Amino acid sequence: MLNIQSLSKEYGKKQILNSVTLTAKSGEIIGLVGENGAGKSTMLQILATLSQPTSGSISLDDQSYKKSKKHIRKKVGFVGQDIALWEEFTVKENMVFFEKLSWIKKSEVELRQLCRDMKLEKWDETVKTLSGGMKRKLNLAISLIHEPMLLLLDEPTVGIDLKSRKEIGSYLHDLAKNHGKMIIYTSHDMDEINNLCERVYCIGNDPFYRKLLQEYGKEPIIL
Numbered sequence: 001m002l003n004i005q006s007l008s009k010e011y012g013k014k015q016i017l018n019s020v021t022l023t024a025k026s027g028e029i030i031g032l033v034g035e036n037g038a039g040k041s042t043m044l045q046i047l048a049t050l051s052q053p054t055s056g057s058i059s060l061d062d063q064s065y066k067k068s069k070k071h072i073r074k075k076v077g078f079v080g081q082d083i084a085l086w087e088e089f090t091v092k093e094n095m096v097f098f099e100k101l102s103w104i105k106k107s108e109v110e111l112r113q114l115c116r117d118m119k120l121e122k123w124d125e126t127v128k129t130l131s132g133g134m135k136r137k138l139n140l141a142i143s144l145i146h147e148p149m150l151l152l153l154d155e156p157t158v159g160i161d162l163k164s165r166k167e168i169g170s171y172l173h174d175l176a177k178n179h180g181k182m183i184i185y186t187s188h189d190m191d192e193i194n195n196l197c198e199r200v201y202c203i204g205n206d207p208f209y210r211k212l213l214q215e216y217g218k219e220p221i222i223l
């Protein structure tokens with residue numbers, strides 16, 4: 001269970017997140033929408049322990065973010081908007097490198113299967129020769145090596161072709177429903193959010209997003 005209580009974030013005098021309270025259970029996929037600059041990435045970065053909230057508390061499976069950062073990091077997978085890969089290494093070398101940093105060990109066969117699950121077959125190709133979408137698939141595969149229980153995905157499918165998006169969506173759905181992962185997902189693609197997420201939160205009380213969510217038959221939940 002992820003438990004976020006009265007979470008606020010300010011940058012200087014600018015309030016980005018204002019007393020956010022939200023809980024998520026194993027198997028849930030939660031969508032975050034909102035205009036550019038609303039605070040979606042800020043929220044994910046805090047949940048990934050990469051940024052500190054100004055106030056409020058977070059716990060994952062009753063472990064406090066404040067007290068157990070090291071343990072929390074073992075349970076969280078994060079795919080940020082920026083691609084973070086070794087460009088001169090092959091796909092395989094990137095997977096093996098990040099596996100070495102992981103607390104869960106994986107064989108080469110398992111690492112290759114993770115890439116296949118993301119519809120990435122280019123095992124021996126240098127990352128710099130891959131397309132943007134392929135790099136995103138590799139980033140996603142890397143985020144799953146340590147089998148996180150909470151997966152934070154910040155616009156993970158930007159640039160990924162429609163067929164692969166659909167397949168990755170099914171894979172994420174399976175991860176949540178059959179393997180008990182919690183997933184928090186941001187995207188500007190409302191169809192994607194609508195298909196994947198049972199609960200959708202709007203960051204910032206913007207009438208445009210309230211209306212959009214209603215049009216999609218989602219109860220708008222405002223943060």
Ligand SMILES: Nc1ncnc2c1ncn2[C@@H]1O[C@H](COP(=O)(O)OP(=O)(O)OP(=O)(O)O)[C@@H](O)[C@H]1O
Pocket residue numbers: 011016034035036037038039040041042043
């Ligand atoms: N390190 C920082 N210092 C100061 N302000 C910041 C910092 N990081 C983000 N911000 C500001 O916080 C606000 C929220 O940014 P954030 O990246 O979370 O928005 P977002 O909803 O993810 O936007 P987008 O849809 O464009 O990705 C923005 O106004 C941004 O300028």
